Amino acid sequence: xxxxxxxxxxxxxxxxxxxxxxxxxxxxxxxxxxxxxxxxxxxxxxxxxxxxxxxxxxxxxxxxxxxxxxxxxxxxxxxxxxxxxxxxxxxxxxxxxxxxxxxxxxxxxxxxxxxxxxxxxxxxxxxxxxxxxxxxxxxxxxxxxxxxxxxxxxxxxxxxxxxxxxxxxxxxxxxxxxxxxxxxxxxxxxxxx
Numbered sequence: 001x002x003x004x005x006x007x008x009x010x011x012x013x014x015x016x017x018x019x020x021x022x023x024x025x026x027x028x029x030x031x032x033x034x035x036x037x038x039x040x041x042x043x044x045x046x047x048x049x050x051x052x053x054x055x056x057x058x059x060x061x062x063x064x065x066x067x068x069x070x071x072x073x074x075x076x077x078x079x080x081x082x083x084x085x086x087x088x089x090x091x092x093x094x095x096x097x098x099x100x101x102x103x104x105x106x107x108x109x110x111x112x113x114x115x116x117x118x119x120x121x122x123x124x125x126x127x128x129x130x131x132x133x134x135x136x137x138x139x140x141x142x143x144x145x146x147x148x149x150x151x152x153x154x155x156x157x158x159x160x161x162x163x164x165x166x167x168x169x170x171x172x173x174x175x176x177x178x179x180x181x182x183x184x185x186x187x188x189x190x191x192x193x
Contacts, residue, residue: 009066009096013038014059016076017045029072032101036070060087065095073102074123081124088116154184161188 013033017026026043033041040062044055056077063069069091071077077100078084088107091098097108103119106112141147154161157178164174171185178185 009064009068011037011039011068011070012059012063013041013043013070014056014077015041015043015072016053016056029076032072033070036099036101038070060090063091063094063096067094068097068099068108070099070101072100074100074120080127081120084120085117154180154188158188158192161185162192165189 013030013036015026015029015033017023017029022045026045030041030043042055042059042062044053046053059069074084078087088098092107097106098116099106100116103115105115105119107116138147157180160178161174161180161184164177165171165185169177171182171189174185175182
């Protein structure tokens, strides 16, 4: 008889915070993942909207059939419900179980798989409602002349971008020096040409 109470593979944890300023949040995630029995941890400090999440990619490459991936909350793993379900499908294809501590979800069970899908759908629905309320609030503020929009921080540094480019700096170096996005640097340079 097979003992189903103990996992047959590795217990792997993944933690993410949006910025290096959230050190306490990362420490709390790592503490919870260790308490959950993780023997291997992957973690990174970058926004969920980042196009590449190298540590998540390393974790997904590392995982093998019978392994368990544990995260503290769904938003630490995925950008959206669609992303969460996509990652879950990759894990399922590899024979890897996903556990989300905050939701007490375990995809090794049919109920856990159902809960993940339902909770993901509910989260997306709530986000859509929030965005709709935000759009309505912005429209109302514009009508009342109170909405100014987001301050164009990169545009305010256009002179500095052009000056640094004239000194021979690369777009990446300019972006890092001025604390703006690479795309903003290229946009400013294109508009100045």
